[in-house]
Amino acid sequence: MATESMQLEALISREYQHGFSTTLETDSVPIGLSEGVIRLISAKKEEPEFMLEWRLQAYRHWLTMSEPEWSTVHHPAIDYQAISYYSAPKARRDGPSSLADVDPELLRTYEKLGVPLEEREILSGVAVDAVFDSISVATTFKEKLGELGIIFCSFSEAVREQPELLKHYLGSVVPYTDNYFASLNSAVFSDGSFCYIPPGVHCPMELSTYFRINAINTGQFERTLIIADRDSYVSYLEGCTAPMRDENQLHAAVVELIALDNAQIRYATVQNWYPGDKEGKGGIYNFVTKRGECRGDNSKISWTQVETGSAITWKYPSVILKGDNSQGEFHSVALTNHYQQADTGTKMIHLGKNTRSNIVAKGISAGHGHNAYRGLVKMAKSAVGARNYSQCDSLLLGDKCAAHTFPYIEVKHPSARVEHEATTSRIGQEQLFYCQSRGLSAEDAVSIIVNGFCKEVFQELPMEFAVEAQKLLGVSLEGSIG
Amino acid sequence: MLDIRNLQVSVDGKAILKGIDLQVKAGEVHAIMGPNGSGKSTLVQLLAGREGYAARADAVLYQGAELLGMAAEERARQGIFLAFQYPVEIPGVANVYFLKAACNAIRRHRNLPELDAIDFLALIRSRLKLLGMDESLLYRPVNAGFSGGEKKRNEILQMAVLEPTLALLDESDSGLDIDALKVVAGGINALRSPQRAIVLVTHYQRLLDYVVPDRVHVLADGRIARSGDRQLAIELERTGYADTPAGHPAPPASRA
Numbered sequence A: 001m002a003t004e005s006m007q008l009e010a011l012i013s014r015e016y017q018h019g020f021s022t023t024l025e026t027d028s029v030p031i032g033l034s035e036g037v038i039r040l041i042s043a044k045k046e047e048p049e050f051m052l053e054w055r056l057q058a059y060r061h062w063l064t065m066s067e068p069e070w071s072t073v074h075h076p077a078i079d080y081q082a083i084s085y086y087s088a089p090k091a092r093r094d095g096p097s098s099l100a101d102v103d104p105e106l107l108r109t110y111e112k113l114g115v116p117l118e119e120r121e122i123l124s125g126v127a128v129d130a131v132f133d134s135i136s137v138a139t140t141f142k143e144k145l146g147e148l149g150i151i152f153c154s155f156s157e158a159v160r161e162q163p164e165l166l167k168h169y170l171g172s173v174v175p176y177t178d179n180y181f182a183s184l185n186s187a188v189f190s191d192g193s194f195c196y197i198p199p200g201v202h203c204p205m206e207l208s209t210y211f212r213i214n215a216i217n218t219g220q221f222e223r224t225l226i227i228a229d230r231d232s233y234v235s236y237l238e239g240c241t242a243p244m245r246d247e248n249q250l251h252a253a254v255v256e257l258i259a260l261d262n263a264q265i266r267y268a269t270v271q272n273w274y275p276g277d278k279e280g281k282g283g284i285y286n287f288v289t290k291r292g293e294c295r296g297d298n299s300k301i302s303w304t305q306v307e308t309g310s311a312i313t314w315k316y317p318s319v320i321l322k323g324d325n326s327q328g329e330f331h332s333v334a335l336t337n338h339y340q341q342a343d344t345g346t347k348m349i350h351l352g353k354n355t356r357s358n359i360v361a362k363g364i365s366a367g368h369g370h371n372a373y374r375g376l377v378k379m380a381k382s383a384v385g386a387r388n389y390s391q392c393d394s395l396l397l398g399d400k401c402a403a404h405t406f407p408y409i410e411v412k413h414p415s416a417r418v419e420h421e422a423t424t425s426r427i428g429q430e431q432l433f434y435c436q437s438r439g440l441s442a443e444d445a446v447s448i449i450v451n452g453f454c455k456e457v458f459q460e461l462p463m464e465f466a467v468e469a470q471k472l473l474g475v476s477l478e479g480s481i482g
Numbered sequence B: 001m002l003d004i005r006n007l008q009v010s011v012d013g014k015a016i017l018k019g020i021d022l023q024v025k026a027g028e029v030h031a032i033m034g035p036n037g038s039g040k041s042t043l044v045q046l047l048a049g050r051e052g053y054a055a056r057a058d059a060v061l062y063q064g065a066e067l068l069g070m071a072a073e074e075r076a077r078q079g080i081f082l083a084f085q086y087p088v089e090i091p092g093v094a095n096v097y098f099l100k101a102a103c104n105a106i107r108r109h110r111n112l113p114e115l116d117a118i119d120f121l122a123l124i125r126s127r128l129k130l131l132g133m134d135e136s137l138l139y140r141p142v143n144a145g146f147s148g149g150e151k152k153r154n155e156i157l158q159m160a161v162l163e164p165t166l167a168l169l170d171e172s173d174s175g176l177d178i179d180a181l182k183v184v185a186g187g188i189n190a191l192r193s194p195q196r197a198i199v200l201v202t203h204y205q206r207l208l209d210y211v212v213p214d215r216v217h218v219l220a221d222g223r224i225a226r227s228g229d230r231q232l233a234i235e236l237e238r239t240g241y242a243d244t245p246a247g248h249p250a251p252p253a254s255r256a
Helices: A002-017 A035-044 A049-063 A104-113 A117-123 A130-147 A155-161 A163-169 A180-188 A429-436 A442-458 A463-476 B040-048 B072-077 B095-109 B117-131 B135-139 B148-162 B178-191 B205-209 B230-239
Strands: A151-154 A193-197 A223-228 A233-238 A254-259 A264-271 A285-294 A300-307 A312-315 A318-321 A327-336 A341-350 A356-365 A370-379 A387-396 A402-411 A417-426 B002-011 B014-024 B029-033 B054-056 B059-062 B080-083 B090-094 B166-170 B197-201 B215-220 B223-228
Touching: A035 A049, A035 A180, A049 A163, A049 A180, A130 A151, A151 A155, A155 A163, A155 A193, A155 A223, A163 A223, A180 A254, A180 A285, A193 A233, A223 A233, A223 A264, A254 A264, A254 A300, A264 A285, A264 A463, A285 A300, A285 A327, A300 A312, A300 A341, A300 A442, A300 A463, A318 A327, A318 A356, A327 A341, A327 A370, A327 A442, A327 A463, A341 A356, A356 A370, A356 A402, A356 A442, A370 A387, A370 A417, A387 A402, A387 A442, A402 A417, A429 A442, A429 B072, A429 B090, A442 A463, A442 B090, A442 B095, B002 B040, B014 B040, B014 B215, B014 B223, B029 B040, B029 B230, B040 B072, B040 B080, B040 B166, B040 B197, B072 B080, B072 B095, B080 B148, B090 B095, B095 B117, B095 B135, B095 B148, B117 B135, B117 B148, B117 B178, B135 B148, B148 B166, B148 B178, B166 B178, B178 B197, B178 B205, B205 B230, B215 B230, B223 B230
Parallel strands: A193 A223, A223 A254, A233 A264, A254 A285, A264 A300, A285 A312, A285 A318, A300 A327, A312 A341, A318 A341, A327 A356, A341 A370, A356 A387, A370 A402, A387 A417, B029 B197, B029 B215, B080 B166, B166 B197
Antiparallel strands: A151 A193, B002 B014, B002 B054, B002 B059, B215 B223
16 A cells, blocks of 8 residues: 555656656746636637636635545645646647657557557647648537537637527536536636537437547546437547547546436447556556436436546436436446546436436446445435446456445435345456466456446447447456466 | 366466366277366366356467467367357357358368358258258257257258368257157267267266267366276276265266
8 A cells, every 4th residue: 555655656756857848839828726727728719708707706615615635546646736728739849749759568569459650640749730620520420410409619619609508508417516527627627628419409410529639638627518319319528548648637627518308418438548557657647527417308318428537437327217207327447457436327316216226337447446336226215216226347457456336326205116136256276277378368368358337338338439449448457467 | 189287277366266177189089077066067168168167278279379368269279179068049140050050150260262152052962861860950040949958959951061170069868868868879979980089978877888988087176086088987987986086976977
């Protein structure tokens, strides 16, 4: 434990030396946080007055709060005055000028993931013209979606062009008072995605931040708002599956989903932020608030996440089941290797009648990784006939890692039913030897065993995402077998 | 094919094998018998590359190459196969997927083109038919929820697909009813060829009624106490292991 905290200290001190101040261009604000900085951010983004007001309220509230300490993750205190809260995409000369300058180890990882060459260049931070292809791709989709009345744009654009929708829905699921990191995000969020699906429209394609080139260099405080109006459907994919070269430390995003009557939202994430190196140096602190509200009757929201990156993950994608007969789902794979820590899970808040929720959480710990599932299932007095089923499985590789499960259950109506099952297993020498004696390498063996363990969750992912997630697990577990 | 000279193995400081000499030629079937705890399983597991053993020997040669120190997957790719006494469960991984991955790992090593799903299915179906096994077995998770007999048959199926040069079978007959035993024996016999060698570890003579061995060895207290032809197995069935030097009481014949 002592070495671990030392490693993490090293992580912090090292990170703070690099990071933001050195690479900032003129289009940035100085480090530190104040009302002045927030006004500056809002002005740079040419935001309407209501947005600035909201940010300032959030900031003032944040000042009254303190960092949560209830989770299992450990890290030295974060100096919020040492962070720059707004920086434009890095100038080209800051990045490597060609692939030849990029860390070969990183390139090898991209190769394994099957990321096309152009994307490797983008992801490595090499500024190339291929970038512009993606912009045109994004525009093409945008026009096609526009014909259906679907609004899919950056958050900044939505602030300027959809103020009425924004005023109505922003903060209605995750208010700026919600928690420390959500408040911080509300004050300083840089950009993100906005999506509105009009009544009766079935969005014909998977929407993804991937298509929006500005997502790649978006700062650490993203904000996403998705509204599915009545009888509509949308499936949204978040994140890039390739490892990003990212020097940010704190990533505090907020995602709000709203599903009106009979609407369905599927939200899938494959998160692979930089996890730090084998000794636990570097890596992202991923403190994210994701929540959806099934506001209308018969609506449905499902979260599927594959979390393999970040030094620390603190994330509980949740669903408020307000409409009668609404359904919430959470499918998760969280992997921690080396010195990664994850405290993740979900909250299912049942308010409406006959609401249903289903939780499948798979935690994989390797190396010195710490993995905790934390889940709340709450059945309110109004939740007549509500049901939940939770299944939490942990898989351990090696004897230095740890897995914890913290299920919280609150039931206020006698007709509600809650089921919880949990298992913990270990990949044994026996399983490894069995696979190896059939000609499989130790790495392939672990990958096969782990993918078997995660199968139920991967089935929830869109096909191509599932394939990438499988590969990603294999890469993330490299070196976990001694 | 296999040439073992003065093999000594210990586990946690306890000597298990105390100087084994064994030569197996291509085309031969050898049966290794002996009482519980005599080191039979240790021998075949060591040959398959299981870790955790302290082993030394004048030589353990497979096709002229030294085996000790070679990784388990390397041995498998070079044609060694171990049918496990207790096959291991891998939840969530379809049997057919597992076998295809194994088959292609071995093919890659041999510079053969990998089989795609269609070709592989054709191959495995032909093996299933040969063994009289049901196709539903393919789509269940590897050994998970299998009965004892299904697990043993699944090992034989894997062997039939991977087509090893040296097959080591660790009590593939134990716990089987007579029908399952016939399937297992049929699978082993189907694999017999002048290019292959098979080493069977068994407690009982029963399997040898169906798979007739060229040589029978009796392992007792970490050494090969006696070697002979099939008659030796029949004799042991009658007398037990009590007469073998340094031997232990044999299981009663009635259990066979």
